[in-house]
Amino acid sequence: MGRTPLDTPARLQEVFAAVLGVLAEVGYARFNMDLVAGRARVSKASLYQRWPSKARLITEALKANLPDLPQPDEGTFAEDVRQILRSWGEPMPFDTAGIFLGLLEGSRQDADLACLRAEHIDRAYTVHLQIAVDRAKARGELPDGLDADILITALISTFVLRSEEPGVIDGIVDGLLRPLIGTFRTK
Structure with missing residues (x-):
C-alpha cells in the first residue's frame, strides 16, 4: 500500500504539524529532517526534494498555520x-x-x-x-x-x-x- 503524496492538503498538514511539534520540543539547533521524517512517516529525501533547508521547511509550516x-x-x-x-x-x-x-x-x-x-x-x-x-x-x-x-x-x-x-x-x-x-x- 502506497503512501499519500505530500501534495494533498491533509498530508501536507501532517508534515507541517510534525515540523512545528519537533521545533517546539527540540529547538532549532537539534531540529533535523530525520526527526520530522520519522514523526510524519515520510522519507527524508522527500522533504529535501521539496524544502532544501530546515529554515524553509519551518517557514512553510508556520505560514500554513497562520x-x-x-x-x-x-x-x-x-x-x-x-x-x-x-x-x-x-x-x-x-x-x-x-x-x-x-x-x-x-x-x-x-x-x-x-x-x-x-x-x-x-x-x-x-x-x-x-x-x-x-x-x-x-x-x-x-x-x-x-x-x-x-x-x-x-x-x-x-x-x-x-x-x-x-x-x-x-x-x-x-x-x-x-x-x-x-x-x-x-x-
Missing part, C-alpha cells in the same frame, strides 16, 4: 489589541512558546531563517498591531514619539511566552496595556 488575522477597529487601542491577541490564540494547536523560542534561537544561528521569519512570519503578526498603534496615535491615545516597535515586541513576547495561562489576553490588556495607555493619554 491564524486568520483580522484587522479590528473597536474604537480604542486596548480593545483593538484584545481582538488581535484573541485571533492569535484561537485555536492554538501548537506549543506557541516552544515554537517562538525555537525561532529566536534559530534566527541567531541561521541568517536564512532570520530573513524568512522577518519576511513571512513577523510581518503577518506585526502589521495589524502597527495599524492599531497608528490609529491610537491619531486618536491621541498614544504619544507620537512612542517607539511602536518596542511596544509591539512587548505585546507579542508577553502573549507568546504566557499564552498557555488562562486569562492571559485580558491580563495583558487590562493589567498592562490599559494602565500604560492611561499614562500616555494626550487628549
